[in-house]
Amino acid sequence: MARLNSKEAETILYQRPESMEARPFHFCPGCGHGIVFRLVGEVIDELKIRERAICVASIGCSVNSYEYFKCDGLESAHGRAPAVATAIKRCHPDLVPFTYQGDGDLAAIGTAEIVHACARGENITTIFVNNAIYGMTGGQMAPTTLLDMYSTSTTAGRKSALAGYPIRVCEMLSTLEGTAYIARVTVNSPAAVRKAKQAIKLAFRTQLANLGMSLVEVLSPCPTNWRVEPVKAMDWLAEHMLPQYPLGEYKVIEAVAALKKEVGNA
């Protein structure tokens, strides 16, 4: 391995994003939430929007997300973050509210709020973390729990006859005309993390360009409630979640495609 010269040795290669607080995450080891928070922080830095961003937290393991960002933030009741963000944006078009929601929050109790924010084409951004489980309350079935998957409320595995089928949020919401950018990404490898960041950045850019609703679903591990070790959780995600929840961009309206072309991966 080549030795670094003194200039290179002084170069900072990796540090906490400026828009994030010096505060250790409270998440379990191997949790995906911490990775996603960091990506949001990096994007806020790169787009220079810390002073305009509003962190609209939800209820779940990310309940206190506003504690980690150096921007204004607030809590919302379980499932209602898109309604809260809608009002903030309507009242202050110059602000950049983003909701950060889990799958129980967004795809169960908050289904109406996210569907109608999308239908109205609210100019807000949603970061939707799908870990196929209710993390905070201790591992019960989520609307996104896979068939035959163990949870503390489906101990013999989720059976469709009793508990229905997992909801594919991106596919469902992309049918709504008010959505401008919808993508599903994951964070189970460095390459996947880089792609996830690009999607999150494009989602924020979509809002900054007033193009309509943007949502990024992030498939994310919950080793604690999946009852697998952190590293194995990344493999479990690839093996079980990816077939049910294919990655990709589900909605890119023309104006967003043009934006994407214009900025590339910057």
Place this chain on the structure above:
Amino acid sequence: MSEKTLMAGNIAIAEGAILAHCQAYFGYPITPQNELLEHMSKRMPEEGRVFVQTESELAAINMVYGAAASGCRAMTTTSSPGFSLQQEGLSYMAGAEIPAVVVNVMRGGPGLGDIGGAQGDYFQAVKGGGHGDYHLITLAPSSVQEMMDFAMLAFELADKYRNPVILLPDGFLGQAIEPVVMRPPVTKLPEKPWAITGARGRPKNIINSFAMDPVDYQPHVALLRQKFQRIKQNEVRYEGINLDDAALVMVAYGSAFRSAMTAMQMARQAGLKVGIFRPITLFPFPVAPLSNLSQKVKSFLVVELSLGQLIEDVRLSLSAEAKVELVNQFGGVPISADEILEAIEKIMK
């Protein structure tokens, strides 16, 4: 400015809110307050302000929360079933100290009930209604003029205490048409340095009603308790009519008060010394004024459009010797002056 305009109660609330510089309105249709939402759908955009017809009353109250948390005067209006859906949001707002105005034009209940006027949501409004320890300032108008005036007052009190305020008319008042004197618009709004408006040139603001550790949350609730105490000390409002010589005092608010007024006039013509005590703030309830009154008067008649809710607060306020009777209607049916007069005569004979 003292020229009078004929106006329906629901419209007076809408115009009062606009005069109070309500910057954002969110609502979902429900009878008997639809005209209010419809009126706002025209007037708010005319004034360059925010109007959203929401997917539910849940969304409406949470949009009010977001708008008010970002420093705007915000309002939603609904009727009883919708008000039930808003209780969680009201608890969050009381917990996070978010000032906003919620109007419940009460209808007959429980359940889907009917679209007549009623006062069955009294407990829900004045005792908290949602989860946890909190109170909402609750104003009870009894005329169309008061619908306008109290809508304005509601915004003022909400900002003064950083607490939601409930305006609690019944469906009969919402539909009533009466002359109204328009008020001058509010031009100066209070500063809200706590609001989430973007962390520009200041430390970030956070709005929540949450702590990981109960030991950290309890002091917050203790502060709320102090605030509710201040509200009880400073904001009691009521009206007394013909109390000086009264041998019997009726206690009533809203449209029940209007029927009681007519009954009082009829009783006085018949030589019966009847007065009326009208609570204007249902929270804070006028406990001390009623208690003082019961040093002098021993006979009370509560007139309400519910099964016996107001009467509980009246009983708690009065001296032990005072006798309290109830005459009421419920389930969306109005009360007539004749029914009340009959009850008066029965007591006074």
